Amino acid sequence: MNEHQKDLLVSLFEKKEEVTSQIDHPYNALIHAVLNTVDFERLVTDYIESDIPEFRDAIYNNIEKRIPNYNDHEKMYEDLNQLLESGINYRKSQRLRKILELQLTQLPDDYKINFFNTFFYSDSTYDKKAAVRYVEFAQTDVTKKLLDEYLSSGYVDYLNLLIKPENAHILAKNAEGIWETELYHSHKKRIIEICATESLDFFDFLKAVDNSYYLLLLIIRKEIKPEVLMEKLEELDVEQQHFALLHFSKWIDFSFVEEKVKQYL
Known part of the structure; x- marks a missing residue:
């Protein structure tokens, strides 16, 4: 955005802060009215660079609203992916990943495969959590990786993906480690039901705990x-x-x- 747009937004955010307790005020609408005048590609760049943190959420929301009306998602996705691969700092990479994910709604499934492969094997916990939403596009068996991630993080979405009849043996073999995490009663019950035909020895620990x-x-x-x-x-x-x-x-x-x-x- 240019300096004039930025200055106007700063003024609007200041006014919004003054009336923050009022439910009915015009400033959110006015902020988006200004953001709508910023070129879409420039706005994406501004969000990733995010030199004014106070703007970040509003810019993201504006991008999300405008995504369906943009017509060159494949080129933007590829350009942003190249930027990611070239190496940028952690915070910028997180914002860039959010934009890539927004674009997936407008792109063929090949891009979901790319998104999963790019971020599921990242060192970032947030990247992995985003990628797992597209685990159906994994082209290899990621069951063991999901289990490892769950045992190290306790993130329940990993476990939800694992609790399936076809995973009975790996769940039974790792039942004691899984039980050491914070499980819901519903998870415990479902694991027992799924694993009922597995070796009883895997569940001896339950007698004590x-x-x-x-x-x-x-x-x-x-x-x-x-x-x-x-x-x-x-x-x-x-x-x-x-x-x-x-x-x-x-x-x-x-x-x-x-x-x-x-x-x-």
């Missing part, structure tokens, strides 16, 4: 009788019992559930 899920595994495998299961249920901490009953209920007769539920009435 999460026994209700070990019991769930046993009842799914039909290696414990329902009446024995209900006796074991009583041995769990009181606050765990209703969740455990919820998980067991799919695998036992109503009469066992009814008897336990009546204790709460």
